Amino acid sequence: MTDATAPQEQFPIDVILARRGLRHHTLGPTGRRVYCDRLDNLLGLRGRFCYIHDRPDGQPISDPVAVEVLVGEQPVSTKRAAVYWYPSHLYRRTTQHGLRIQEYKFITEDDVICDQIEFTNESDQAVTVTVHTSSGALVEAARVGKDGIAGGWRTYEQTVRMILAAPARADSSNRVLKTEVELQVGESTSMLAALAVADTPANAQRSLQRWMQHEDPLLAHRRRYQAWYDDNCPRFECSDATVTRMWWYRWFLARHNLVDPELGHISHPLFYEGKHGGYARGVTASAPLILNEVRWLRDASLSHGMIRNYMHTQSSHGLYRDLWVDRVRGLEPGREGNPDPGYEEFLPAAFMGALLVHPDRELLEHAAQSMTANSEALRKLRDCNNNLLLNPGGHHMTQEHAPSFAHFHDYSDWYDYTELERPDYSAFFYANLRATAAAWRGLGRSREAQWFDGLAKRCAAAICEHMWDTQDGYFYAIRESDGEFARCREANGLFPFAFGAVPDDPEYHGAFVHLLSEEELFTPWPFATTSRQCPAFSARPGHWGWEKKDSYCTWNGPTWPYTNSILVEAMGRLLREHNQHLVTAEILCAFMGKFAAMMHESEDAGSPMVRECYDGETGEGFGCPDYFHSSYNDLIVRFMCGLIPDEGREVTVDPLCDGWSWFRLEGVGYRGHEISIVYETRKTDRAYDDVEPGLTVMVDGQVAAYAPDRTSLVVQMPFRKPKPATDVSSQEVPGQSDIEQ
CATH class of the missing domain: 1.50.10.10 (Glycosyltransferase)
Structure with missing residues (x-):
């Protein structure tokens, strides 16, 4: 199941920047090498994806995860859907023939292109749902195990290996993975269709297994994605x-x-x-x-x-x-x-x-x-x-x-x-x-x-x-x-x-x-x-x-x-x-x-x-x-x-925010320390109650300087021993002849 009920306060970057619609066909998350250039409004992840670059002489990853759904014998049209864009993923929902389809689309940091899909039978009778999963990126492909198709090519002088994985019946081909599920009235089920992209088959398999084994891959991905912002x-x-x-x-x-x-x-x-x-x-x-x-x-x-x-x-x-x-x-x-x-x-x-x-x-x-x-x-x-x-x-x-x-x-x-x-x-x-x-x-x-x-x-x-x-x-x-x-x-x-x-x-x-x-x-x-x-x-x-x-x-x-x-x-x-x-x-x-x-x-x-x-x-x-x-x-x-960054052990804080009644900047990494700056004008409606009105500078959690008004403060930074220097005194420096002159 997806993380639809997970507390949204866990993911503030998604809350702050969420918006409705396709957002110019962009996908927020990117991997170390893989990203989306254009995401089409279709089932699965279709469109133009790229491996490292997007040069005309390179090989794009076209329609990396293509999904087709049938309810009984009726195909699900892909043109109408509600779409919500988040930095960490894209959510797409459509209901046809009594079947609600919710998709959560994302790229993991280790280059796995994922479509986590949830099916819910909202009709008044049991239905058979058939899912066909394929990839336009796998031009020459071979089956890998029961639920996989593998292939690859070379681009930008690099070897690219890919493995597509999705639930599959035994009669699936080396082009399409097929699965079928019976849903009773009100019943739901979910599946993950994913394409792992790497430089070797072993690395692609390793990344793919890491995400396929998660009970909720989307939740795991959103936590890792948010952690980048929290940590940095x-x-x-x-x-x-x-x-x-x-x-x-x-x-x-x-x-x-x-x-x-x-x-x-x-x-x-x-x-x-x-x-x-x-x-x-x-x-x-x-x-x-x-x-x-x-x-x-x-x-x-x-x-x-x-x-x-x-x-x-x-x-x-x-x-x-x-x-x-x-x-x-x-x-x-x-x-x-x-x-x-x-x-x-x-x-x-x-x-x-x-x-x-x-x-x-x-x-x-x-x-x-x-x-x-x-x-x-x-x-x-x-x-x-x-x-x-x-x-x-x-x-x-x-x-x-x-x-x-x-x-x-x-x-x-x-x-x-x-x-x-x-x-x-x-x-x-x-x-x-x-x-x-x-x-x-x-x-x-x-x-x-x-x-x-x-x-x-x-x-x-x-x-x-x-x-x-x-x-x-x-x-x-x-x-x-x-x-x-x-x-x-x-x-x-x-x-x-x-x-x-x-x-x-x-x-x-x-x-x-x-x-x-x-x-x-x-x-x-x-x-x-x-x-x-x-x-x-x-x-x-x-x-x-x-x-x-x-x-x-x-x-x-x-x-x-x-x-x-x-x-x-x-x-x-x-x-x-x-x-x-x-x-x-x-x-x-x-x-x-x-x-x-x-x-x-x-x-x-x-x-x-x-x-x-x-x-x-x-x-x-x-x-x-x-x-x-x-x-x-x-x-x-x-x-x-x-x-104001400086070469020495002093740092100057001189805000020029004439027009703001308050601000708070916390956790700035600076020369091995953490600096926080809080400013609030002297007004009755207080924004913060943990500092006095005025300008406060903290270093490593301790107040280092304070002024009752917005002004320039000089703070002495704690000493931290630098790395030992390499002897460069005898090294030749480009332009040395000019210096001698």
Whole structure:
């Protein structure tokens, strides 16, 4: 029997995010290698499932568990059913010919695709129910035992073995498992039909037996699925219910996009950019924001695994590359005409950010060398005129179709590209240099740290000297050949603030006037990626001005969660590091609520769904559902709740939540300890009675700091002995010759 009567409070992630309907034909749970790309509204689990990736040259798992039911001689139609979607499973119910059929569909963490089915006779007479179970994935198959069919194939240079299991009569074939049951009036029975997918027949058999022997496989699965959230995710709630719900949705987003195949180039846990629409791989563009987010999961192997995957596949010239199990992608020197050199952003800065939260001395040693090699590669390949301002190489960057590239061609076509040095990529490079310096400093290598600190200062100075237009009061991209401004005001002109490359000078603060102006970047669903004043502006994705295009990758006005994530960083750092009054904590807090509301469907607060990009006028989302191309929970931790990671034994807590009456953040794993932060304004309606009104910081369950109002607190962290360091003093470091000079 199923767990329909199990107390729902056991599964809070399902309670918080449950919704009615097919939810764009998605299935919430995913395995280490297997996931659902499209689930059809049919009996069984039909549709397109994938093994590790979804490339066109790969072999999909089509209709992995196909179920046909007959009541007597009458087939059950599969078109009408009530469907309820949960993060852990999908529930489907239909009643025909007096037979109620309830299905619970899920994928286990060890890659078993399950359909737990319950039949109930609601008619006024006994019925015979016949069930045929097959799998479209088993092209060449053979019987295994009484109740199984086995088969397999190769894809992505990997061997795939599958076993389908369901109750079967002796006359079942090697294609279809048949069973039959008599049900009296009011009688119920249940069965499990499942397809196990693994790299060997023995592993597939082992996983299958583990789930077939459970009295209630669904209940066991839901408990294991919920345990991932309980074990990994800090707990958070606040006075804005939409933000609270978004917090838990973002952790679902991380779990949904997690893979751990332990194969080929992905030998450690990795978070994909998405599992729909061709994004099922490690992408260097989104990896930094993903790392910023998942570093707050308690299991350090998740963020450390991301770092190791990118370091282990780092190219010989030093750039990081997109990852599949069987290949990598990236710019190869000397290979002219490479149509897709890959993306290169601020992975080194994200590496260091993750290691601030979960330190690991040995990993830091390897990361410092990897980050150094990356910085040297960027200087060589992307800084052709040696001014520390980077040219990303045209369209091959996150912001593919940005109007600044077409500025010098009167915006006539989105493929008219000018070689530009851009403020976003230069700010990323600055952040990488600072992070590399911090890594060497953490290893006690002061000479290397000073060298990269010096480079970072020169990079920041170059950004302010060459990209700041005193006339317009904004950072612009510049033409690489002569330094002329591409006077197209894009939101990425504020990215230098996000990474601390701009000094505290009133001259620069006015740039945020454009961000907050409804005539420029502040659309009804902010923020526009390009000012309304640009001739190519369109708030609607897939348009260049009024001309419709065949791609949503337009950054000429649509709202992108990616950009919003970095703009929150810019506003937050402006509030903390600059003496200005234009951007306030109230504005930032209100925007975080609006940002959360946008990442819902049709402004429905009960249906969170993050897409690639949004129409800034209507809030309509476009592109891949459950798209992990941004950060949000990281911004909640660091800016709204105020926890600022640091290299030393002090931690600063400085909440910027002006607009919330209360919040509670508990169980944050930080440098081997657990931090909790509770804030409540001094009002008569108390949210909590276990702490005093005001701001309370706890470390390992003990109050470490308190203030009666929202303010900045400095907390001394307890000492924890680090791992012994490996001697790297004699190791050659990429770029060492430059350091000597």
